[in-house]
Amino acid sequence: MTLRLASITACLALLASCGAYYTPVSFVAQGDQIIASGTIDETTLSAFEEVTAQNPEARTLVLQYIEGSVDDDANVIFAREVHRAGFDTVVPSNGLVASGGTDLFLAGNRRVLQPGACVGVHSWAGSGLVATDLPEDDPEHDRYLDYFKDIGVDEEFYWYTLFAAPADSMHWMTTAEANRFDLSTKGAPALGSATVCDER
Template identity: 40%
Template sequence: MKKIHVKYSILILFVATLLTSCKSDDDATTIDYSTVNVFDIFTVQSDNETVIMNGEIKSRTLQDFNNMLAGHPEIKQIHMAEVPGSSDDEINLQVGAKVRQNGINTHILDNGLIASGGVDFFLAGVQRTKGNNTQIGVHSWADGSGNEATNYPNDSTEHLRYIQYYESIGYTNQWSRDFYFYTINAASADNIHWMTEAEITQYGLITE
């Protein structure tokens, strides 16, 4: 029995040493995000205050955004080039909330395009501006079963996460409902409606 106990103790010591070694390796490879400029769809500019955003919002985007802010807490403006939407709506709404919480402004670059979830992200900006020849596209959403937003009655809880998102980033309940129902009726999930300047003004998407 004693011999078995000794082997067991040696095994425990080996495992403990291995775990300690792994922890040391992890600590040694901790990333200093202040030295990183590219976080997938986000690229921090040399002034450390401006970010170029280009690409689809996806499941990793929240972590990328958090890492970017950790290394560059002075970010003030996100310039959107082409953000056609999101593949993960829940993450998109969480990232948008972070934008507003951190007092960051959003801007659509000249010839820029935002659509679908990209519009929800843009709306999180405290100040929202756009350049020349820009496009802003909206449409309905569809769930995994193929049901579109317009298949649900207006008082369905299926609509709440988007309305509550708009409210969480500073819009009134009335505006949130008006804009949300406008978007889902503007075009089906597999189509897109490009907002007119009159519609952009009507809903106050641009603050300056």
Template identity: 40%
Template sequence: MSNQRLSVLLLISLLFFACKKSNIVTQSIAPFSIVDDTTIAINDVINGNSLRAFNEAIRQNPKTKLLVFKEAPGSEDDEVNVQLGRKLHEVALNTHVENNGFIASGAVDLFLAGISRTLGENTRVGVHSWSDGNKEATDFPRSAPEHQLFIRYYTDIGLSQQLAEDFYFFTIDAAPARDVYLMTPEEIEQYLIVTK
């Protein structure tokens, strides 16, 4: 074997063992990343491919118990987002927002699907109304069927009917779709955003 080939094999071996021993994220299934045997992370907008990506992350990392949110500003596809949240709840993952992390809009809905939900230090939780491109949620009467997608989702992931309705109407009244309202610690407690 030539010295050049031996050097390449040695370099590959060193890189392999360095990656195995490091604590950095080693695999990515955007917007999810596998952190370790029991943890995956999300760090981007939830989109139409996110349910497929989540299922693949769980397939690759079947011992996953925790989804960590880094910077998750929302969702581009509400239908996929609620399917993703139901799946997260079904596989009984816990959710956590890391220190200095940010969740907003659909990412808050996804976070709520966790069995145990925790926030790190200096985290931000943002909510707002949704828009269909022509009308905002607040343009519809409270009895309108357009509100049921989210209210039904909240009850499916374990919120009581009253809390589901209260939180949903709070979010759509808090800020218009083009803006974000950051929840206060009191509101986070009131709407049971965290479990401990």
């Protein structure tokens, strides 16, 4: 894993105050698409509302590089709005979603993973809590379980992510794993390899 991605992963997973280590999500409209790159934080929803108001014809959110979030609550609030607004989500062949970015991708009405796309998952930790140390009925899980229920994703995906990799690491999903959880509504192509994704 590159130093940059390792630093981002550890920082995001622990919900630390990342400061200069992350760039908030920015949106660029291109025709009927909105291209998104950056890290989800408390400013993301308002930036999304601004670009969609200016581009009402846009119905596809292209997730070019969304490495995660620094605020889990802001992440699920934003992703719910993407779902409510009926957006499709796409990760392009040279794109990457990880952690909260993967959760955001799942908010799409239709979801497309292009060949070579990178999709990363891991557990979470923060405020002295480690997800895998908590019993399944602990209310700390509800933020995520409620979100997946709201967008129509099987909660088994959530439990899978907790054990796919620890909070300070990242597991890059295989095509078989993506198809197991119906990540793409049309079936997943060959996804990016761990070597490629770690360098992206």
